[in-house]
Amino acid sequence: MGSSVTEYRGHQGIGPAVRGMALAAADDFSTRYDLDRDRGVFSRPSHTLYGESYIGRILVLNAAKGGVASAWMLREMVQQEKAPLALLLNNANPVMAQGAAFANLPFMDRFDTDITAVIRTGDVLYVDPAAGVVRVETPLT
Amino acid sequence: MKLNRFEQEMIEGRHGQAAQWAITYQQRVGDFFDAEDFVELRLIHISTDRETIGDSGVAFIEELAALPLHERRPRAFATADFRGFDTEAFRFLLPGRDLSEESEEVVRGLGKLGIVTSHAYVNDHSVTSPGFGEVCGYSGTPSVIYMNSIVGARCNFEAGPSSLAAFFTGRVPRYGFHLDAHRRATDAFRLDFQPVDVSEWGAVGAMIGRCLNSYWRVPAIEVSGPPPSILDLNHLGLCLASYGSHAMFHIIGLTPEASDWRTAFGTSPPEPELVTRSQLDAFFAGWNGIGERLDVAPLSTPQLTLTEVIQVAELLQGQHVHPDTTLLIYTPLEIKQACERLGVSAMIEAAGGRLVHGHDFFATYAKEIRETHGWQHLMTHSVKMANICEGYGYTPVPASIERCVASAIAGKIHY
Numbered sequence: 001m002g003s004s005v006t007e008y009r010g011h012q013g014i015g016p017a018v019r020g021m022a023l024a025a026a027d028d029f030s031t032r033y034d035l036d037r038d039r040g041v042f043s044r045p046s047h048t049l050y051g052e053s054y055i056g057r058i059l060v061l062n063a064a065k066g067g068v069a070s071a072w073m074l075r076e077m078v079q080q081e082k083a084p085l086a087l088l089l090n091n092a093n094p095v096m097a098q099g100a101a102f103a104n105l106p107f108m109d110r111f112d113t114d115i116t117a118v119i120r121t122g123d124v125l126y127v128d129p130a131a132g133v134v135r136v137e138t139p140l141t
Numbered sequence: 142m143k144l145n146r147f148e149q150e151m152i153e154g155r156h157g158q159a160a161q162w163a164i165t166y167q168q169r170v171g172d173f174f175d176a177e178d179f180v181e182l183r184l185i186h187i188s189t190d191r192e193t194i195g196d197s198g199v200a201f202i203e204e205l206a207a208l209p210l211h212e213r214r215p216r217a218f219a220t221a222d223f224r225g226f227d228t229e230a231f232r233f234l235l236p237g238r239d240l241s242e243e244s245e246e247v248v249r250g251l252g253k254l255g256i257v258t259s260h261a262y263v264n265d266h267s268v269t270s271p272g273f274g275e276v277c278g279y280s281g282t283p284s285v286i287y288m289n290s291i292v293g294a295r296c297n298f299e300a301g302p303s304s305l306a307a308f309f310t311g312r313v314p315r316y317g318f319h320l321d322a323h324r325r326a327t328d329a330f331r332l333d334f335q336p337v338d339v340s341e342w343g344a345v346g347a348m349i350g351r352c353l354n355s356y357w358r359v360p361a362i363e364v365s366g367p368p369p370s371i372l373d374l375n376h377l378g379l380c381l382a383s384y385g386s387h388a389m390f391h392i393i394g395l396t397p398e399a400s401d402w403r404t405a406f407g408t409s410p411p412e413p414e415l416v417t418r419s420q421l422d423a424f425f426a427g428w429n430g431i432g433e434r435l436d437v438a439p440l441s442t443p444q445l446t447l448t449e450v451i452q453v454a455e456l457l458q459g460q461h462v463h464p465d466t467t468l469l470i471y472t473p474l475e476i477k478q479a480c481e482r483l484g485v486s487a488m489i490e491a492a493g494g495r496l497v498h499g500h501d502f503f504a505t506y507a508k509e510i511r512e513t514h515g516w517q518h519l520m521t522h523s524v525k526m527a528n529i530c531e532g533y534g535y536t537p538v539p540a541s542i543e544r545c546v547a548s549a550i551a552g553k554i555h556y
Contacts, residue, residue, distance in 0.1 A: 011173070012172070012173070013173065014169060014173055028354065030532075032193070032529060032532070033528065033529055033531075033532040034532050035532070036508070036534075038508075043508075043532055043533070043534060044531060044532040045531070046531070063354055063355060063386065064356070064386055065354070065383075065384070065385070065386045066282075066382075066383055066386065066528075066529070067281065067282035067283075067298070067300075067382060067383065068188045068193070068280050068281055068282055068298065068300040068301060069193045069300075069504075070300070071300030071301050071302055071303060072193045072194040072195060072198045072300070072301045072302065073193060073195065075195075075197055075198070075201075075302075076194070076195030076196070076197045076198065079195075079197045080197075091355055091356070091357070092173075092356075093298060093356035093386045093388075094170070094174070094297045094298040094299070094300070094303070094317065094356070095282075095298045095300040097170050097173045097174065098170050098298075098299070098300045098302060098303040099300065099302075101166055101169040101170050101173070102166065102302040102303075
């Protein structure tokens with residue numbers, strides 16, 4: 001069982017620091033295109049995380065996709081307590097950043113590595129957007 | 142971010158509570174994207190469809206609207222779209238739920254703030270338009286990519302709350318497509334065929350979008366044959382935005398910042414990647430459902446133009462929509478009224494179609510509508526709508542307007 005802490009650096013992000021469990025895939029992400037926001041699960045059949053609950057998890061995905069909807073929706077999801085705990089992407093678009101800022105949802109992108117390749121579902125992460133740091137505290141073995 | 146004196150005063154709350162919230166919020170986004178400063182603007186478009194903004198968004202707008210005017214002074218001209226709910230259509234689509242009243246809450250709040258509520262897509266049916274090179278703050282992704290690429294105005298995706306913030310500050314953070322460096326092409330493509338309709342142009346956008354898949358990449362495309370229409374380019378653009386999150390494209394020799402390859406790239410261009418007819422055919426063949434019963438055929442995204450609605454009416458002439466299929470034709474309120482005066486609405490209704498105004502199928506509780514009616518198979522000429530509705534549990538098939546209407550008449554998905 002390994003217990004060393006691995007650290008990844010990204011661009012300075014948005015929102016407070018949090019600790020939680022990762023839900024990771026190499027797919028892209030949109031709140032409108034991919035989620036059943038009533039049930040809190042991924043609803044797009046072709047998405048790797050199809051059927052998985054994202055509530056309270058740190059979502060680790062590739063790129064923001066799609067359009068304007070995520071900016072309003074993230075805040076609604078947070079207020080209904082049906083939101084991920086944080087969102088980590090390789091590449092953001094403005095909509096996702098605007099939505100995270102509006103919702104005060106922890107959000108980071110532009111890491112020094114492909115974040116979807118190094119973080120696995122079940123990893124326990126500490127995300128500090130202000131410092132631009134993600135720590136894998138308990139790697140899944 | 143560097144702030145001038147007025148912006149610093151807004152942060153300190155000396156120009157009202159709304160401006161204080163707005164510029165603080167914009168500064169967080171600007172810092173995220175390393176914006177150096179703000180840039181002033183005149184025009185804003187705010188996306189506010191009821192499903193997207195949710196109850197918390199309505200409450201937020203109402204909270205702002207309750208402030209006295211000096212606390213919420215507008216500093217730009219803003220339009221909003223999508224809110225003209227069609228009461229009769231919604232009694233059919235979602236019985237038991239008064240969506241008109243729900244959307245009216247938003248309209249009242251926006252109206253009180255001083256936002257002009259128009260029922261049309263801004264890019265197709267402009268209330269007013271930015272000029273070449275003008276900074277603007279548009280919200281809907283189709284509007285943004287249209288403004289950057291076809292008009293040559295300068296805009297990032299300014300999603301709902303972001304454009305609302307710009308309304309109160311009269312400015313946006315200067316990053317992304319406000320900067321020359323980000324507007325240049327990054328990838329080159331050449332079509333070896335001439336797309337024949339808007340669905341095929343949408344599919345070209347979808348294929349390139351899937352390939353590049355980044356807001357920060359700008360495809361330049363060389364086409365052959367007669368130049369595409371603005372509606373063709375609109376479908377191309379909104380699919381680039383939908384499938385690849387793109388906010389700008391160039392058509393060599395056609396769009397205003399791409400008179401030739403070198404101008405588009407600002408340097409020597411790479412060898413273009415070929416996009417072929419066989420790739421296009423494979424794209425359309427990649428959707429399931431051929432031969433299945435067709436439940437619903439919404440023609441929208443974007444709402445149809447007057448000439449498209451007339452085309453649908455002519456295709457329906459002497460025919461009738463199959464009783465197992467619902468054909469929905471979406472258009473702005475003003476065009477629906479024109480269709481009534483022309484007798485086109487009556488032609489569509491006599492054939493069993495429904496002309497719906499003022500919103501868009503995908504943006505208005507499409508999942509709940511599917512559950513209410515038990516619908517599964519959907520057909521649309523909008524390649525973007527097919528992308529979104531797959532996530533809402535439909536099995537969508539994109540195809541030309543002709544094929545959609547023929548399938549609605551037959552009651553099953555035609556190839």
